[in-house]
Every structure is written in C-alpha cells, then in structure tokens.
Amino acid sequence: xxxxxxxxxxxxxxxxxxxxxxxxxxxxxxxxxxxxxxxxxxxxxxxxxxxxxxxxxxxxxxxxxxxxxxxxxxxxxxxxxxxxxxxxxxxxxxxxxxxxxxxxxxxxxxxxxxxxxxxxxxxxxxxxxxxxxxxxxxxxxxxxxxxxxxxxxxxxxxxxxxxxxxxxxxxxxxxxxxxxxxxxxxxxxxxxxxxxxxxxxxxxxxx
DNA sequence: TGCCAGGCCCTCTTTAGGGCCTT
Numbered sequence: 762x763x764x765x766x767x768x769x770x771x772x773x774x775x776x777x778x779x780x781x782x783x784x785x786x787x788x789x790x791x792x793x794x795x796x797x798x799x800x801x802x803x804x805x806x807x808x809x810x811x812x813x814x815x816x817x818x819x820x821x822x823x824x825x826x827x828x829x830x831x832x833x834x835x836x837x838x839x840x841x842x843x844x845x846x847x848x849x850x851x852x853x854x855x856x857x858x859x860x861x862x863x864x865x866x867x868x869x870x871x872x873x874x875x876x877x878x879x880x881x882x883x884x885x886x887x888x889x890x891x892x893x894x895x896x897x898x899x900x901x902x903x904x905x906x907x908x909x910x911x912x913x914x915x916x917x918x919x920x921x922x923x924x925x926x927x928x929x930x931x932x933x934x935x936x937x938x939x940x941x942x943x944x945x946x947x948x949x950x951x952x953x954x955x956x957x958x959x960x961x962x963x964x965x966x967x968x
Numbered sequence: 969t970g971c972c973a974g975g976c977c978c979t980c981t982t983t984a985g986g987g988c989c990t991t
Binding site: 769770771772773774775776777778779781784811813814817818849850851852853854855857858878879882890891892893909951 | 972973974975976977988989990991
C-alpha cells in the first residue's frame, strides 16, 4: 500500500475541548510494512500536567519546561507527515488532538485517519481486549518500549497496523490494501466486511 | 454552583444504557 504515517499523542487529558493539550507526539512512516522514518518530540504548550497523567506517562512538568514550544513541534511534525494518510490507535482521540494542535498554528489536516482499534474489532473480534498493549500481546508483536510514551506506542500501533493489513490480505484475498479501503472497512458493520470489500473492488474497477 | 469527552458497539435496543478505548 501507499506510505502511511502512524501517530500517537501523549496529552494532559482526554479532551482538547476541555482545555487539554498535547505533551508529546510521535509519527512513524510505514512503507511496504516497514518503518522507514520516525519523528518524536516532547512539546511545551504551557500547561501543567496532572499528577495522575505524570504517573501514567512518566512525562513531568520539568520535562515539558525544557521541551520546544508546541507550535514549533506541530509545524515540524505536520511537515514530516505531509499529506500521507494517517493511522492511529483509537483515531477519534488522536484526530481530535491533531486537529486542535494544528488549529493553534492555523493549519488544517488534509488527509483521513484510519483507526487500528476499529480495524482490530473487525478483524480480531476474539481478542480479549482491544487496548493497544493487549493487542500487541495477543498478536505476538514486539514491545517497542515503555507504554504510554508516544514513540513506543506509535511503533506498536504501526506493527499492529501491518498485522491487520496482512490479516485482511489473507482472509479476504485483498492483494492491494489501500488506506481508502481501510477507512471504509473500519466503518462497515462487522458482518458485512465481505460486501464492503466487494463493493470497493467494483468501484475501483469502475463497475 | 456544579458540571466536566465522545465515538463505537453490544444488548435484556431503537422512547436507552453502559462498557470499551484513548490520556
């Protein structure tokens, strides 16, 4: 498939609409199932980190004070990602923060997100949990580092994403999985994946 | 003062409720 960018944010909470800000961003570029480039940075948005968040992520106020400004980091990472299609685990979360942080620098996201959580629910419905760490364990994927740090989570989401594409290719004999197809599959009713893929094939071939 | 996310997905559903997932 085309090059995609898998991203992961660490933040001060769950909702930019409630004033939460990003504290760390990572993006990895995937080409032919391999990570070919990486970006990672802490980012200083001038906000305090709640203690339970520091416990969760290991990211402290002291670390953030020394980090580059959020605006500079977002300019760098959005340049790094360009218009490659995006992927995240629970993309509804990361897309909210991506859009909110881009808005602070007057940029607008041009591309769509695919979601490895929605895809996992469809392709691995039997998994005991669809949390990123649990899926990595379930699929026997390598642990990339400390969970709840952006680069480790982005690397693990990337390897999960590669696994999902492989599964899709095998199970449904889709030889060229596109980001556009994934965006359709992740919205399709679980019992209609086959129909969704057939319809996509027909649209692609112009019938 | 009191409140505080929101989208997905299942089910004892659809005139709704609650768990999962992200930090």
